[in-house]
Amino acid sequence: MSQEKRELASAFVPSAIEGSLYQKWIEAGYFTADAASSKEPFTIVIPPPNVTGNLHIGHALDQTLQDCLTRLKRMQGYEALWLPGMDHAGIATQNVVEKQLAAQGLSRHDLGREDFVKKVWEWKAESGGQILGQMKRLGDSVDWTREAFTMDENLSAAVLTIFKKLYDQGLIYRAERIINWCPRCLTALSDIEVEHHDDAGEFVQVRYGDGEQSIVVATTRAETMMGDGAVAVHPDDPRYKHMIGTEVLLPLVNRMIPIIADELVDPEFGTGAVKVTAAHDPNDFEMAMRHNVPFVVIMNEHGVMDGTGTEFDGMDRFDARVAVVAKLKELGRIVAEKRPYVHAVGHCSRCDTTVEPRLSKQWFVKVAPLAKAAGDAVRDGRVKIEPAELAPRYFEWVDNMHDWCISRQLWWGHRIPVWYGPDGDIVVVGPGEKAPNGYTQDPDVLDTWFSSALWPFSTLGWPQNTADVKKFYPTSVLVTGYDILFFWVARMMLFGLFAMDGVPPFHTIVLHGLVRDQYGKKMSKSRGNVVDPLEFIDKYGADALRFTLARGSNPGKDQALAEDWVAGSRNFATKLWNATRFAMMNGATTDGPLPDSASLSAIDSWILSRVTETALEYTELLESYEFARASEVIYHFAWDDLCDWYLELSKEALASGNAAGTQRVLGYVLDVLFHLLHPIMPFITEELWTTLTGKKTLVTSAWPEVDKKNLDKKSEKLIGELQKIVTEVRRFRNDQGVKPSQKIPARFIAPNDVMAYQSAMAFLLKLELVELTPSASVEIGDMKVELDLSGTVDVVAERARLEKDLITAQKDLKTAEVKLNNEGFMAKAPANVVAEIKERLAVTTADIERITAQLAALK
RNA sequence: GGGUGGUUAGCUCAGUGGUAGAGCGCCUCGUUUACACCGAGGAUGUCGGGGGUUCGAAACCCUCACCGCCCA
Numbered sequence A: 001m002s003q004e005k006r007e008l009a010s011a012f013v014p015s016a017i018e019g020s021l022y023q024k025w026i027e028a029g030y031f032t033a034d035a036a037s038s039k040e041p042f043t044i045v046i047p048p049p050n051v052t053g054n055l056h057i058g059h060a061l062d063q064t065l066q067d068c069l070t071r072l073k074r075m076q077g078y079e080a081l082w083l084p085g086m087d088h089a090g091i092a093t094q095n096v097v098e099k100q101l102a103a104q105g106l107s108r109h110d111l112g113r114e115d116f117v118k119k120v121w122e123w124k125a126e127s128g129g130q131i132l133g134q135m136k137r138l139g140d141s142v143d144w145t146r147e148a149f150t151m152d153e154n155l156s157a158a159v160l161t162i163f164k165k166l167y168d169q170g171l172i173y174r175a176e177r178i179i180n181w182c183p184r185c186l187t188a189l190s191d192i193e194v195e196h197h198d199d200a201g202e203f204v205q206v207r208y209g210d211g212e213q214s215i216v217v218a219t220t221r222a223e224t225m226m227g228d229g230a231v232a233v234h235p236d237d238p239r240y241k242h243m244i245g246t247e248v249l250l251p252l253v254n255r256m257i258p259i260i261a262d263e264l265v266d267p268e269f270g271t272g273a274v275k276v277t278a279a280h281d282p283n284d285f286e287m288a289m290r291h292n293v294p295f296v297v298i299m300n301e302h303g304v305m306d307g308t309g310t311e312f313d314g315m316d317r318f319d320a321r322v323a324v325v326a327k328l329k330e331l332g333r334i335v336a337e338k339r340p341y342v343h344a345v346g347h348c349s350r351c352d353t354t355v356e357p358r359l360s361k362q363w364f365v366k367v368a369p370l371a372k373a374a375g376d377a378v379r380d381g382r383v384k385i386e387p388a389e390l391a392p393r394y395f396e397w398v399d400n401m402h403d404w405c406i407s408r409q410l411w412w413g414h415r416i417p418v419w420y421g422p423d424g425d426i427v428v429v430g431p432g433e434k435a436p437n438g439y440t441q442d443p444d445v446l447d448t449w450f451s452s453a454l455w456p457f458s459t460l461g462w463p464q465n466t467a468d469v470k471k472f473y474p475t476s477v478l479v480t481g482y483d484i485l486f487f488w489v490a491r492m493m494l495f496g497l498f499a500m501d502g503v504p505p506f507h508t509i510v511l512h513g514l515v516r517d518q519y520g521k522k523m524s525k526s527r528g529n530v531v532d533p534l535e536f537i538d539k540y541g542a543d544a545l546r547f548t549l550a551r552g553s554n555p556g557k558d559q560a561l562a563e564d565w566v567a568g569s570r571n572f573a574t575k576l577w578n579a580t581r582f583a584m585m586n587g588a589t590t591d592g593p594l595p596d597s598a599s600l601s602a603i604d605s606w607i608l609s610r611v612t613e614t615a616l617e618y619t620e621l622l623e624s625y626e627f628a629r630a631s632e633v634i635y636h637f638a639w640d641d642l643c644d645w646y647l648e649l650s651k652e653a654l655a656s657g658n659a660a661g662t663q664r665v666l667g668y669v670l671d672v673l674f675h676l677l678h679p680i681m682p683f684i685t686e687e688l689w690t691t692l693t694g695k696k697t698l699v700t701s702a703w704p705e706v707d708k709k710n711l712d713k714k715s716e717k718l719i720g721e722l723q724k725i726v727t728e729v730r731r732f733r734n735d736q737g738v739k740p741s742q743k744i745p746a747r748f749i750a751p752n753d754v755m756a757y758q759s760a761m762a763f764l765l766k767l768e769l770v771e772l773t774p775s776a777s778v779e780i781g782d783m784k785v786e787l788d789l790s791g792t793v794d795v796v797a798e799r800a801r802l803e804k805d806l807i808t809a810q811k812d813l814k815t816a817e818v819k820l821n822n823e824g825f826m827a828k829a830p831a832n833v834v835a836e837i838k839e840r841l842a843v844t845t846a847d848i849e850r851i852t853a854q855l856a857a858l859k
Numbered sequence B: 001g002g003g004u005g006g007u008u009a010g011c012u013c014a015g016u017g018g019u020a021g022a023g024c025g026c027c028u029c030g031u032u033u034a035c036a037c038c039g040a041g042g043a044u045g046u047c048g049g050g051g052g053u054u055c056g057a058a059a060c061c062c063u064c065a066c067c068g069c070c071c072a
Helices: A014-028 A057-075 A090-103 A113-127 A130-138 A153-168 A222-227 A282-291 A317-330 A368-379 A388-398 A448-452 A467-472 A482-499 A533-540 A542-551 A563-585 A602-623 A627-655 A660-677 A682-693 A713-735 A758-765 A795-820 A823-828 A831-858
Strands: A041-045 A079-083 A172-182 A187-189 A194-210 A213-219 A230-233 A247-250 A255-261 A273-276 A334-348 A356-365 A384-386 A418-420 A426-428 A475-481 A506-512 A744-749 A767-769 A776-780 A783-787
Touching: A014 A533, A014 A542, A014 A682, A041 A057, A041 A467, A057 A079, A057 A130, A057 A475, A057 A506, A057 A533, A057 A542, A057 A602, A079 A467, A090 A113, A130 A533, A130 A542, A153 A172, A153 A426, A153 A448, A153 A482, A172 A282, A187 A356, A194 A222, A194 A317, A213 A222, A213 A230, A213 A247, A213 A273, A222 A317, A230 A282, A273 A282, A282 A356, A317 A334, A368 A388, A368 A482, A384 A388, A388 A482, A448 A482, A475 A482, A482 A506, A533 A542, A533 A563, A542 A563, A542 A627, A542 A682, A563 A627, A563 A660, A563 A682, A602 A627, A602 A660, A602 A713, A627 A660, A627 A713, A627 A758, A660 A682, A713 A758, A713 A776, A713 A783, A713 A795, A744 A758, A758 A767, A776 A831, A795 A823, A795 A831
Parallel strands: A041 A079, A041 A475, A230 A255, A384 A506, A475 A506, A744 A767
Antiparallel strands: A172 A187, A172 A356, A194 A213, A194 A247, A194 A334, A230 A273, A247 A255, A418 A426, A744 A783, A776 A783
């Protein structure tokens, strides 16, 4: 298995290794999962990016986390499947192609349905799916042999199957309702495809009727008044009680309409009287149903006034609003007006056009029973939401979900499998079935999220009972941003539980936040603060971007991202590269067993202990989706413990010619480190590890099983002492203005276990262990380093240093004293805490004595 | 209006009862052969305000202020 050992290039250049490594992985088939394997499965399905999409920074985060988990589990011996694919993204994609047509002066109607859809497929084949290539740049270990698209044949069969099943159980129905309508896209929208934001509108009060028999209504939509069927007041409102049941004259169209009483009316709002426009407002629709108010349609699908029989017909709704108010003013019917009146208005999430509530016949999913099951699965713990704090949001939505409007007046998507007979009867056609002769199919298509909701099993071959379904369903973890909890996650729960006999589509939902700019502001094109992940990959490498994103990813929290931080991660990668180069130059090896612990130096025992602790802690953090904390732990181990201390403390030993133990320990530590880091930084770890070991790949190499016997508190304590001495002497040298390169004669006075490492410390500190007449000393507790500065001691600097130490010690002493003099503390604090404070008191007291004596001797 | 998260070093954020942390930035010194994409040292905080619980609070409770997100 061993290849010829290579050498590392003197500088780390990500672009020089990434492409060829990914190629190697694909060719070797490491990412291809085996449904026949006896290993326990671990499955993630990717949140399918839109076919129109490009890799943006949010994808990069989402995918980094998924790849992390997939690679971790693969190394831990699971049959890991990360399934990639794309969503056909109905409205979004249709809009893109329509725009291209518009550039040629064409509309989709010029082509006709069949040709238009053909055109979209062509476009999909040509330029769709760019993102898949971009995923390779990121290093995603997805199984390309299983790539899926929501409009693939078998995924479409899944759509037909579930539609029919829902219909047969009475969970899909057709009804005339007020739905959200986009007058630009000319289609119905579901509730969540509508975004509410504040617009500057107007709020006018209009007098209906005359004299005694008049009432003033308040409205933001004067133009719809011609469709009014009633005026509503609160039943207990004393101002209007006497008028309930009477009629008033509706101006402009001169129709008599009744005054009705309904609890829905808020007497505090406006004048306490509202117009009821049943066909153009969802609340009014509800009231109208209760009171038998007629539905008067006064607008067409384009949002243009139509059918009022007035001069306003043919005007756009917003123009009509102005014209209607002007006319009412002329008639002396405007009592008050407020302009601008800022209030929340719904907009199409795809094109931002103001949504128009519209009475129309659409298909709906009856969600109540499905949503109940989806809520229960989380409530009873079968599905976990991470972090748990986000579960209330899920419940809030699932427990209050309205029926889901699933028909879209589009051409791109899964056509509704409903056929209408000549006598108005309905046939729902499942996969492989045919409608009777003479039937015509419903022209509409299904909401994109209808097919995405089936993703965790349609991608595995369902409705057929494939080997993949058996092996990989239910999937393990779903990783996605909290922003699509409602759009997608909840709907997968609804349909997954329904289709798969109550087996939820995943056992854990891992929600991450959004990536924001370096000041925590939302990224947007208009702000101009959008960053391009590919640019970062080009500049700093995929590993650097991935590490930055992982390091910033606290569960469910948004993260800020700055280019500087990506550069910092690149620096970390370079550090690893150089450390490995150094290790290899000094004979680090992974061959043979680890030396017996008794034969190791405390320095070697210490780093073994640290790497063991780190591996245990880090693994646990990754397994609990704590990516930021895991990254932090591994970063500090690698940079601080390994590079800053272990490598430095080992230089003397490595140069001594008697370094076999250290060479082997160093090899082991790097071996473990590269394994641990591989899920986050796959490229550089693969390169370094294969070079170091001569082995083939880390991708399928087993996750480290560290031995707790290597945990060694004694060595950790001893090395802690060494670190204190080194730091204090460095500080002394710095304060004294001694050049780092200047060698100073010195002598250590310390306990034997510390003295054993005096040459290693001397090497670090540029001290010469020779006979000397000390002119200065650095004291750390009961340890001392005497130095010969040839009489050049800067007394002022030294006094300042000691005085600062004294102040710190005195402060520490005081807090310890206060606690120990506190009767309550002594009586109630746990014994170990009291002991700790007593110890602190003893140490600081000794420090103060020592420093005071030094100061006295210094004048 | 309902729900929910936040307010900790200049910036972005960790830190769920026992002497306040990280990264970046800042200051000083330094080309000691792994690394200047570096090393060493240093400065910087009434942990949003007020009250309470506790021997002890950045952390737990109450309250106020401000910022954000989701839903209406």
